[in-house]
Amino acid sequence: MLLLHGFRRQRSGDRQRRADLDDVVRRGGAGMTGVSEREPTERDAEEANAASNPRVMHVVVSPWRLDGDDPAKRCIRIKALKFEVSDRIIRTMVGRCRGSGQCRPEDLPMIESAAIRYFREVTEAGSIKQAAVALRIAPSAISRQIQAIEEELSVKLFDRGVRGMVLTDAGRLLYRYAVDNRSQLDSIRAKVQEFETMRRGQIKFATVEGMLSNFLSNFLIGLSHDYPGISVSITVIGSRTVAEIVGRNEVDLGLVFGRAPRRDLIELARMRQSLCLIVSPRHPLADRRSCTVKELAGLRTVMPDPSFGIRQEIDRACANAKVRLEVCSETNSLAFAQMMASRTDLATFLPRDTAMPAIEAGRLVAVPLRDNRLEATQVTLVRLASRNMSPSCRMVADLLVTRMKTRLD
Incomplete structure (x- = not known):
């Protein structure tokens, strides 16, 4: 299948295509008034047969393989599919943005082939009708995508009977691929969201004063430049008090003078400070x-x-x-x-x-x-063993550990 990357924006020509389609529907296709009868180009095929996913679209149908060899019917088919895709994209984005005023990242569709997604939904629902209800699209759109996969692979994916649609051996093989593919995409999305989370957040830090004037201040200046979305709250106190408030789970990280004085604290790194x-x-x-x-x-x-x-x-x-x-x-x-x-x-x-x-x-x-x-005196970066650190806090801790080890060397 041909993969088209990126978001395809609706162009002004879409309004004309809708008018053309409405005219064709009213006339029942007779005479083809207002409709160009030119041969479909490869670009027409790509646009007409793109899947409904507004971020990644796949060519899953070759329109000139449908409706025989009649150019007029092929042209009608291309225009209908173009309108269907544009309308579906608009309805999808409006529906997800409605109410909140903006699209939430978790509401955006995964980067997954529409044909594979429809196939997986039909398999899990047991019928095209139930899958259409779950996906909130027309059953005919699902049927076309399933048929396109079967034509592409030259195999039959379902045995259609009175009890619903049952996978063939080839269908079961494709379903395992679809499930694995979805799991991998979910994992990628989770990692991407975690990466975005790492760039935002608040870190609470307690430190002895000796580290603030030079080492820690230089580290925080670099951090604010590279990660402006992360805010840091600094408390400057004595070494004993640093250990106490870290132990009370009041801060994320602490710098103490000497070794960690409590057993419930984990030493992340040590740096010599003679x-x-x-x-x-x-x-x-x-x-x-x-x-x-x-x-x-x-x-x-x-x-x-x-x-x-x-x-x-x-x-x-x-x-x-x-x-x-x-x-x-x-x-x-x-x-x-x-x-x-x-x-x-x-x-x-x-x-x-x-x-x-x-x-x-x-x-x-x-x-x-x-x-x-x-x-041999040293400062030690500590955290509470039982504290759950946020992604941004873990990242800052890792950066600070690296800086301390570099200074140690």
Whole structure:
């Protein structure tokens, strides 16, 4: 069969063809007044015999094989089929759009041959009449399509009897194909709709502040450019609270400092974020290539409060080294800690990535810490194990996992 792709729009000539058809019907075909008696062209055959599916139409009838060799009858047949197809397309689209004002994607017909669809409906209904009721079309249209398939394959598909239409062996073979074809098309439609769904939606995200200033903000800028239909809600809190609200199913994804602290959380990816000593360029330690925790004894600092994973790691490292720091200021804002470090002689502790904008601007300096525990610190992307993620959320999570693994490498 010849497949014609695309949506065939109704042309102004359709109105003239309808007038011609009405004239033929009134005159009973006598004289053929107002009707061209030219030989049908291949284009006429394609347009006249296209199936009713307005998106993909199949040539299933060769009109010059019908009604003998009489050109007049062939011309009448072509005009009738042209009008029938145009009228059916209009009625189908209007009916589906009525009420809502727009066509819903789930109401559009599948990309399936009309002849195969009619054949499948007749098989399942048991008769052409019942299939016509289900499809809301004329029984004669179904009969023509069934006959066209039989002529195309040169086989008989049905045994017609008093109990209805029963498939022949060839018919059963074609029916299995029709069912498999429909299943594949349904699967394709589901995947296409899921793809469209992935481009829309809302993602709720909780993160530690350290990831927001550089890494996460750059990721979200790229996401908004590539997927403008996805909106992201960001909550910036301490690492412990991130784990808590992810565990309460209040957000889709979370970035915590260190490993996931709860068993009901799934770790999607980890990214190393070694802690550094952050000081101003004027600080006495600014010129050091690195330093140990023992060398920090008595250091005047501005520290994140204990809700931050950074503070917890520094406290453990100092306890192991038996070192005490002089905490001059404590805050729940890493931005405030950076500002204090850049304008005073106070030092703070942050991942280099967090302070990178200020480092590149020359306001701060990052001094690596020679400590196995502090060098191995990391952030972890987590989600609740029992949470059902939307397609858009799964896509964003996959993109973020890829970005984190790239940074890790």
